[in-house]
Amino acid sequence: MNTLKAEKRSMDIKAKKLRREGFVTGNVFGKKLAESIPVKIEKSAIEKLLKTSHKGSQIMLDIDGESYQVLIKDVEYNPLKGQVDEIDFQALVSDEKVHSVAEIELVDHEKVVYGVLEQFLEEIQLRALPAALVDKVEINVGELKVGESIKVKDLPIYQNKDIDILTDPEATIVTIQEVHNAPEADEEAEESTEA
Structure with a gap:
């Protein structure tokens, strides 16, 4: 410490x-x-x-x-x-629960090659006794596929009985979006080259 x-x-x-x-x-x-x-x-x-x-x-x-x-x-x-x-x-105080935040840290994001990684939450609000407090939550996003996401309720910290998570359990932390190209622009370009 x-x-x-x-x-x-x-x-x-x-x-x-x-x-x-x-x-x-x-x-x-x-x-x-x-x-x-x-x-x-x-x-x-x-x-x-x-x-x-x-x-x-x-x-x-x-x-x-x-x-x-x-x-x-x-x-x-x-x-x-x-x-x-x-x-x-x-x-x-050892026997008093306190409000705090845990910073969200994404790991293995360089392994995401298909899709776009979008992060919606930077931190999680929580309440716990000093001995149970955490200041960082690591999320491995390397295995995520397009269309998949991780919500607060999916985190191991959410299952910890010594920590009260105050952030909405249904809140999305991170998701992999499909890459969208602009097909209209491509079609227009093809038409103008044909003409």
Whole structure:
């Protein structure tokens, strides 16, 4: 599990000033915390973390030497600057179910040679105890044929009794569509060459 170092943030200093100084601001909230903890984290540490972790991942957060097991709850990007502005964490309690998301990752898509692969869902909403949380669902699409699709209810995670899937079980995640050429254009081209 990744560990991220953070410092308690003084609310006297504006977030914009901290961002200019190379920090990302954030908050830690949770049932067992008396109040949320405003934090600041070095931007380079966040960039390194987000290469291996993402929204829905569990990490250890070290705030001024005190460790918290947390879930990355939300990551707010600044699209103009191409960087993270804000990141929020939920402090986990072993006996409390939490809402989270699992990122969908398609594998073996290069094996799909007939048809067009279409992905409709990027993530699955779920609820589980910290010990049962997953942050990624891999789907092997290499064996799919034209016209076939995978729905949420087809995933092994859907059968896991420790995880409550909140996304519609009938929702299609991925499908293989038939490739459609434009026959009218071909016919017109043939007619014009004959004339």
